Amino acid sequence: MTEELGLRARKKRQTAARIWQVAVDLCAERGFDHVSVAEIAEAADVSKMTVFNYFGTKEDVIVGPMEDHAEDPARAVRERRPGESAVAAARRQFLEQIPRRDPSIGLGGDPRTLKVRQLIKETPTLAHRVVIFHMRSVQLLADELAEETGDMLLARVAAAQLIGARNALIMQNHERTLAGDPDDEIAKGCAEAAERAFDLVEKGLQGYPGNA
Template sequence: MTEELGLRARKKRQTASRIWQAAVDLCSERGFDHVSVAEIAEAAEVSKMTVFNYFGTKEGVIVSPVEEHVGDAARAVRERQPGESAVTALRGQFLDQINGRDPSIGLAGDPRALKVRQLISETPTLAHRMVSFHMTGVQLLADALAEETGDMLLARVAAAQLIGARNALIVENHRRTLDGDPLDEIAGDCAAAAERVFDQVEKGLRGYPGKN
């Protein structure tokens, strides 16, 4: 049974990846607004209903790799060690992602990931979806902080600062990647920048929130 479930999961991931690749290629070539879900389905060799079942919307297909990481910051806070601050937890998570050349923070060697960034910058509906992801990420982090502190107002302030710092680093990675800078050079510079950025945030959030 376990082996069968594992096989099903792999097949689902493969199908989702095939749909995403087809959508990115078509939309990059012709423009997001000029490609239909039916055309994406045909290129991926699935039904139109399968596309909707996997992603819900055409926008959802393109930005699905981003959506998977909306809760990263909140998870870092929830899983941090006793006595560790939220700033320290997010800094550690981000540095680990840099070391792993994680595409979710803009360190993408995959040409399709670069195409996604270009599509987002050119397509208002995709840009709007990114704003929605940002707001969701802030709220998820605020919820995690407020559960510990009981103060949602300060939790929202802290979450906005932390997510803002993280996103500033990611935006710079995307900018340099689109400019064609070498990935290892971007990663090295990002690690140094992350130390400076999170140090700056920590000056205003030192020790917040304590964890027993």
């Protein structure tokens, strides 16, 4: 039974990945607004209903995989080591993703990830979704911090700074990839930049929250 469930889960991930890949390629070629869900389904060799079962909306197909990482910073803080500050936990999580060339932080050089970034720049509805995604990520982290400290105001300030540093690093990785820089050089530069970025945030937050 466990093996059957594992196989079913793998097949679902493969189907979702195929739908995403096809959708990104079609939309990058013709424009997001000029591709229908029915066309995505046909190209992915699934039914239109299957696309909606996996993603809900056409916007979800493109940005859904990215939005799966909205809780990453909050999880880093929630699962941090005893005595570790929120900044230290966020820094450690980010640095641990670099050797894996994690696409969620803009590494790996996946051409489709870059296509998604371009689609976001060109498509107002997708750009709006990304704004909502970032706001949700900030709020999830703020909720985690406020639960510990009881102070939602400072929790939101801290969350905005941490997410801002993380987003700036990811944006730089994408920009360097688009410029054609080798992935190994980008990763090395990212590690150095992450240390500087989180150092700057640490100076402002001074070990917050103090009751870790």
